[in-house]
Amino acid sequence: MSGVWPALQRADVIVAAGAGGVGKTTVSAALGLALAREGRRVLVLTVDPARRLADALGHDLGPDPSVVRLPREPELHAAMLDAPASFRRVVQRLPVRDSDRRRLLGSRITKELTGGDAGMQELMAIVELERFCEDDAYDAIVLDTPPALHALELLDGPERIVGLLAGRTVRTVGLASGLAGRFSRLPGPGRALGKLWGADLLSEIATFLDAARPFGEALSGHLDHAQQLLRSERAAFVLVTAPAEVPGATAADLAAELRRRGHPIAGTIVNRHRAPLDAGLDADALGEVADHLSAAGLPSAARLATHLAAVAEHEQAMLTAAALPAPSAHLAERPAQERPEQVLSALASALAG
Amino acid sequence: MAPPTLLTSPLVLVTGKGGVGRSTVASAVAAQLARGSRVALAHPVDAPPVHPTPGAPRTLEVRPIDRDASLDLYLSDNLPGPLAAALKASRAFRLITAATPGLAELIAIGELKRLLEEEGFDHVVYDAPATGHLLALLDAPGRFERAAAAGPIARRAHEFGTWIADPAVTGMVLVTTGDALAVGEALDLIDALEARLRKVPEVVVANRLAPPAPSPGELEALAGVEGVPPAAVAAIERLAARARSERAQLGKLTRRVGTQPVQSHEQPDAPVVAATQALATIAERVR
Numbered sequence: 001m002s003g004v005w006p007a008l009q010r011a012d013v014i015v016a017a018g019a020g021g022v023g024k025t026t027v028s029a030a031l032g033l034a035l036a037r038e039g040r041r042v043l044v045l046t047v048d049p050a051r052r053l054a055d056a057l058g059h060d061l062g063p064d065p066s067v068v069r070l071p072r073e074p075e076l077h078a079a080m081l082d083a084p085a086s087f088r089r090v091v092q093r094l095p096v097r098d099s100d101r102r103r104l105l106g107s108r109i110t111k112e113l114t115g116g117d118a119g120m121q122e123l124m125a126i127v128e129l130e131r132f133c134e135d136d137a138y139d140a141i142v143l144d145t146p147p148a149l150h151a152l153e154l155l156d157g158p159e160r161i162v163g164l165l166a167g168r169t170v171r172t173v174g175l176a177s178g179l180a181g182r183f184s185r186l187p188g189p190g191r192a193l194g195k196l197w198g199a200d201l202l203s204e205i206a207t208f209l210d211a212a213r214p215f216g217e218a219l220s221g222h223l224d225h226a227q228q229l230l231r232s233e234r235a236a237f238v239l240v241t242a243p244a245e246v247p248g249a250t251a252a253d254l255a256a257e258l259r260r261r262g263h264p265i266a267g268t269i270v271n272r273h274r275a276p277l278d279a280g281l282d283a284d285a286l287g288e289v290a291d292h293l294s295a296a297g298l299p300s301a302a303r304l305a306t307h308l309a310a311v312a313e314h315e316q317a318m319l320t321a322a323a324l325p326a327p328s329a330h331l332a333e334r335p336a337q338e339r340p341e342q343v344l345s346a347l348a349s350a351l352a353g
Numbered sequence: 354m355a356p357p358t359l360l361t362s363p364l365v366l367v368t369g370k371g372g373v374g375r376s377t378v379a380s381a382v383a384a385q386l387a388r389g390s391r392v393a394l395a396h397p398v399d400a401p402p403v404h405p406t407p408g409a410p411r412t413l414e415v416r417p418i419d420r421d422a423s424l425d426l427y428l429s430d431n432l433p434g435p436l437a438a439a440l441k442a443s444r445a446f447r448l449i450t451a452a453t454p455g456l457a458e459l460i461a462i463g464e465l466k467r468l469l470e471e472e473g474f475d476h477v478v479y480d481a482p483a484t485g486h487l488l489a490l491l492d493a494p495g496r497f498e499r500a501a502a503a504g505p506i507a508r509r510a511h512e513f514g515t516w517i518a519d520p521a522v523t524g525m526v527l528v529t530t531g532d533a534l535a536v537g538e539a540l541d542l543i544d545a546l547e548a549r550l551r552k553v554p555e556v557v558v559a560n561r562l563a564p565p566a567p568s569p570g571e572l573e574a575l576a577g578v579e580g581v582p583p584a585a586v587a588a589i590e591r592l593a594a595r596a597r598s599e600r601a602q603l604g605k606l607t608r609r610v611g612t613q614p615v616q617s618h619e620q621p622d623a624p625v626v627a628a629t630q631a632l633a634t635i636a637e638r639v640r
Contacts, residue, residue, distance in 0.1 A: 020483055021372025112454030112496045150399055164451050192436045198504015205452045276588035292580035300567030301575055304589045307564050314621035335591050336598030
């Protein structure tokens with residue numbers, strides 16, 4: 001059993017956080033499967049899975065949860081959030097005037113902002129997470145965090161977008177959205193801006209900010225509630241990393257920031273060890289194996305053993321250097337010929353024992 | 354006509370998902386191009402910094418792309434001083450810039466273009482973090498044009514969009530590992546890039562590959578060797594299987610782009626050596 005499992009087993013909401021490229025989505029799905037094996041009704045929320053993994057989870061993976069049936073495994077549910085579609089659904093649910101809703105959804109600015117802006121995916125993930133937590137259909141939700149330029153985007157992005165929708169710049173409260181429209185009619189800076197941006201675009205932006213404001217206020221309430229949930233005992237953040245410098249440092253920095261903001265941390269999952277994790281097979285032992293293979297006249301195999309020894313030494317040095325939150329689980333990279341559903345089953349077993 | 358090479362591309366976008374060693378390759382490409390020309394190695398200021406390869410020519414400079422600073426520069430260039438200052442200090446202005454779709458990316462493109470045209474660099478190598486970021490960059494001019502039909506910035510967006518999508522301007526280096534998931538994403542990215550730039554990446558780098566697999570005979574003989582525990586046999590067999598699988602994955606990339614990927618092997622204890630070797634291999638493709 002991995003050290004991090006007991007804390008994850010108890011949580012209602014698990015957030016998998018870390019740098020891109022470490023297998024967060026795969027680990028999240030494997031965690032979901034491990035929880036489902038214990039009889040829990042699990043929802044895995046992912047944002048942008050690699051196609052092969054999405055195929056393994058089900059061809060109709062979309063913003064609505066669908067049932068995932070892996071061979072010889074209990075069922076679990078999974079949803080793939082898509083920022084523009086999720087935004088439309090969230091806007092439909094919020095208690096605002098229909099005319100505001102139509103104006104917001106009709107704005108060209110809305111369409112372009114939801115399609116591309118950093119922070120929007122994170123906001124949708126957190127708002128949908130909050131909604132599904134209220135839903136009695138699930139006992140456990142695993143959130144796979146979106147790939148981002150910066151790992152802190154999960155924490156900072158949603159507030160920035162809500163700030164924009166509510167007519168606030170980051171950490172600047174109380175700026176009326178109507179200001180944009182008035183601003184463009186002001187002499188001096190306003191007219192200058194109108195010249196650069198074009199009166200067309202400025203009035204479009206003013207309309208958007210005006211229509212967005214009630215939504216921003218309503219979303220702000222949901223976001224606060226979600227943040228409370230993510231600071232409560234019901235939540236567990238787990239850092240996912242690979243045994244390499246950059247993701248290790250990212251995970252350590254992220255852990256420090258999560259702690260500073262009062263989020264509970266369950267520990268670390270170190271994924272994709274390329275060195276063998278077998279007891280007694282450390283760098284020294286692998287070096288000896290290489291010597292035996294050389295002596296036996298198997299030079300290519302000896303080179304592989306030497307390579308594994310170097311990988312083992314490097315991975316160990318990295319784990320010693322990075323201050324990763326304890327306890328940790330260590331997962332070996334799965335054999336290259338395994339299919340994604342086999343990978344998920346194997347990782348679930350390794351996580352839960 | 355000779356196929357376009359990186360050498361004739363003023364702008365070189367280096368792309369690949371996290372964890373594949375993209376920044377190391379970006380540094381290697383930049384160092385190679387800098388032999389005989391001035392090169393800026395650019396990266397977004399909020400992404401982890403990129404370092405020049407040790408021993409890179411002195412004509413290579415690292416330039417962070419800072420969108421806020423670039424926007425300030427744009428305002429100062431286009432408006433009288435006091436007006437620019439008033440805008441920069443205004444909260445409403447910040448709100449408006451945040452609500453302008455694609456503006457941040459547009460500014461980044463403008464900065465890449467400015468490095469080439471005004472600062473006189475011969476090449477700009479852009480270490481583009483995360484696939485989504487790069488596609489957002491390429492799509493930004495179109496997003497902006499859809500939101501704004503007229504005005505100076507809309508004209509500028511059109512100009513930038515035409516520039517960055519010009520196959521004679523922009524060259525591409527795609528970095529991947531040999532892992533099946535990573536190669537699957539790389540193939541998707543090649544489709545996405547081809548749709549936008551009407552060509553496939555000039556260079557594909559298959560990075561962090563396993564050492565070549567031993568012959569089947571040698572693998573069979575493993576288990577009988579004294580002093581080699583079963584766990585070690587299994588570990589070596591797994592590594593050999595990875596090497597074979599990576600070779601098959603590389604075949605997919607070769608079929609898709611028409612040339613063999615540059616191969617760079619995993620060297621955990623000597624990343625600098627690995628980078629230098631990748632540099633040497635890439636050199637043949639760059640020249």
